[in-house]
Amino acid sequence: MFKKALYISASQFAVRNVLKTTTTGVNSLTPVFSSLSTVKRLASTNSNISSSDAIEKETFVSTDNVVADSKDAFTTTSTNEKKNDIEKKDTPELLEKLDENVHIDSLKDANLLDASIHKALDRQGFRTLTPVQSKAIIPILSQVDSDIITRAKTGTGKTLAFLIPIFQHLVKTRRESQYMVRAIIVAPTRDLAIQIENEIEKVFYKNNYGLQKFETQLLIGGTNLRESIKRMEKKRPNIVVATPGRLKDVLSDERVAKRFFKFVDFKVFDEADTLLEVGFREEMEEISDMLNEINENGLNHIRTLLFSATFNDKVEALSNKLMRKENNTFIDTVDENEPEVQEKVDQHVTITSNLALNILSSLEYIKKNMDTQNSKIIVFCPSTKFTSLYGTLLTKVSEGKFPVYTLHGKLQQNTRTNIVARFKKQDTNNSRGNRNRNSNNTSGGVLVCTDVGARGMDYPNINQVVQVGVPTKLANYIHRIGRTARAGKTGKSMLFLTKAETNFLDALSEIKQVTIENQQKVSSFEDEQIKDVVCKVLAKDIDLTDEAFTTILGFYKGVTKEYRLNFEHLCKDVGLSYTELLRERDIDGDKEEGEENEDKKLYIPQSFVKNVIQVPNRRLVQWFNLGKFVKIEDNGFENKNNRFNNSRGSFNNKFNNRYNQRGSTRYNNSERGSNNRNSDNNYGSSNRNSDNNYGSKYRRKGSGKNPSFHDDY
């Protein structure tokens, strides 16, 4: 039996149209399959048919058929009260009323929404559904033989698009397997998992409409595994929100798995394209296999729901391994020739001559914005160390006039949770006159973070996204800027790119059809005050500065291929920008006697040079200060006059220790689960994302314990 792929395009599956077709019985619509190749792949990757078979037999279902399928499903389910009490007679009437702003009353009237859920939504002010909710809720509830892939732009309400039908399903089947997990929601980061759990608490539990009896439990890394299992025993949750590593840990204990997870009906992958990429994918496959094997209702019982704002061909092909239903329904709210990017974001790019200028200009830009209006800004940086450094720089530049938060994957989980909660509460509505840093009344603020904050996070009222350099992957540009312009609002984004990074714009335009029309160039920097602050901070914490600049090189190594960047140009820029910024320090009178500018070149450990950079030595000598270190490491020769032996020698040790620690976490840690605790979402701590060509090549060539820096966020 081959899989039937239903494709529901944005324009064609406006529910209004669906209803019209149903009631008139006339197929007036010609479906546009914007992702024809995708649907083909979904069909053709199915195991036991030849690809020609697949292409021939794949079933593209027009909106008519979709309605017919839904109606059938409604009919089937309406006869089975236990499963669903949607009555056939209700559906045409309901469908007649449906358009892209479906009112929740119509769902309730059609018995698609229980009164308790209706009240909960109403109390939150969610009276009409967003388009993705309108399009996804009915198929999730009714197409019991389909797995579902849903693509909708950032900030359009995908979370409730899967939570509403999950709660509806729980209410309608409440007498079945009451003390068992019925739905699992997997998110790639802990912060996102926490946010989803909070959303459940806020929307479905807060006002006590009897929905609390469907308990939810969070299973994420960075928390005590035994405690989590104990809590499960006490709570007997019906919904689990998890990150992959911790979920796999829990399921790996067969006794625990069978005790709680034998009756799962739904598994939802939020940010599914990330979860299906190499690194996460193996874990997701193992999780799916474990869940299928223990399911009392059979190997093919669990329905898989994939949600994201971005999908690519590879991911959709891979998803077939995880989806076992006969049909795949692709609900697409993005039109055929439309980019996936949220069009309500006003996109800008500033191209600077080099990294030094990129740092200075972006700081100046943020400061100006914060000085002139009540902004709430999120700033994305490449690596954890660079993020820390940038956060410190911005804090100094702010002069205490606006709060600056820093978030990345290497912070303790409770610190992360705290920062996310505080930034969410940060308000932009108060007048500047009322600003008081010691009260919760501050207006505006800036969150500096890595790509750990790029996906899914819903910070209210972000009016601007600033990116200092390229993201960790192309799709993340779309997710990063999607932190603004959410829930119908507008927003602005500013991308700061160095000259050496500009090919990124071509990749973005060719692969994601996103063109940034507002471009400006910066080749000099006038604000002496900011320059002064930056140079002083860099010079003061030379270890952090060294690490921040070095990790950028590793980061670049991981993205060079995808963005078609020239790695030599990038290396040169990093080395010379570092030198430039520290030379400024000398201008301020900090230069040590007899010290040459050459000594300000970025120190690069030898192992790093060998494994990551791999450009001709004569160039490296020009850009980086590595000669002396090569000598020290190779011959054990200590030059007492070499200042690196003192202050920077410590960095050398720290750096190598860090490598070893990371290596041992990944490969040697025998404590069960600790490997995965890092890997479930803390991209920075695992090597999971080093699947990029450079990263893996580099690991194969090396000893196996040098990490790629691509995932250092």
Ligand SMILES: Nc1ncnc2c1ncn2[C@@H]1O[C@H](COP(=O)(O)OP(=O)(O)OP(=O)(O)O)[C@@H](O)[C@H]1O
């Ligand atoms: N029906 C609705 N009416 C009004 N607001 C809504 C509705 N549904 C969701 N929202 C709000 O819209 C915002 C964005 O929702 P959500 O975080 O689910 O977006 P998303 O599509 O998952 O975005 P991303 O792709 O970034 O993860 C949230 O603040 C949410 O409360």
